[in-house]
Amino acid sequence: MHIPDGFLDPLTASLLYLISLFFLYLSARRYFREGGDVYYLSVAAASIFAAQMLNWPIPGGTSAHLVGGALAAILIGPFGGCLAMFMNLLVQCLLMGDGGITALGANAFNMAIVDVFVGYAAYKALMRLTHNRFLSAFVGGWLGILTAALACGVEIGISSQLFSLNVTVPVMAVWHGLLGLVEGLITASIVVHLDRRGWFSRGHLP
């Protein structure tokens, strides 16, 4: 879902840079004010970076890899999750050219903000309703990816000269709605596994 250079028009790209910088500033302020530690950001970012290298090729010509925004948010909180996802995106962009340098704001918006905060909100809401951690994390992971893909579809749709939202939004939503099921499953499995090892009761959260 990493947008390369050349897909976005300058206005969309710069607007998303501004929005993302604003969210990153707010997240950093909240995270460190609440006693958050760089340690968690660093380990979370490196784990997600490594996990994203595992592209699962799907016969028929597409691929899925974990994005991990909701997962990071559930494990270290949404503000830390936002910062860790951005650190990951920054290294991917500068080191690997994965995600364009002009599209970094947009990629941060989709994967470090939308995926993180929507996924986390869905997880929290469902936890309150059902108290089922697997289900809540599954839906959080799935919805985070789906909404991030919708945002991505809108961004490239309004950037195209054909203004083709009617193509980009449904195509991105259908693909990532399906691939998101894998994301949900991985998110839920890791969250439940760590929960059994006392992640949420031992106060790992910053």
Added chain:
Amino acid sequence: MVLTRALTLIVALVLISPIFGVIGAEAVGYTEPLEVTAEMIGLKEKVLWPGLFPDYTVSGLPDVLGYVVSGLVGVAILLMPVLLRDRLGADKGSG
């Protein structure tokens, strides 16, 4: 201990990653949904900054090895705060 386990897991993920990211990818010849969508509406990629390791390759190294090496460099950069602090902490403890 938690950190050692996390670091071991991260390095293990990078070491097995070429099976998925290089070998599997070449076997299937995949594209991401975003690329499919962009092609449908005629958007073209313009590379402005290829990165130090373009698309997880290291010039002069075979793809599988380049994938692992570039991945380890990425992981090392992201873990810098932890690695540096543990070194500093250890120095303080022994000194």
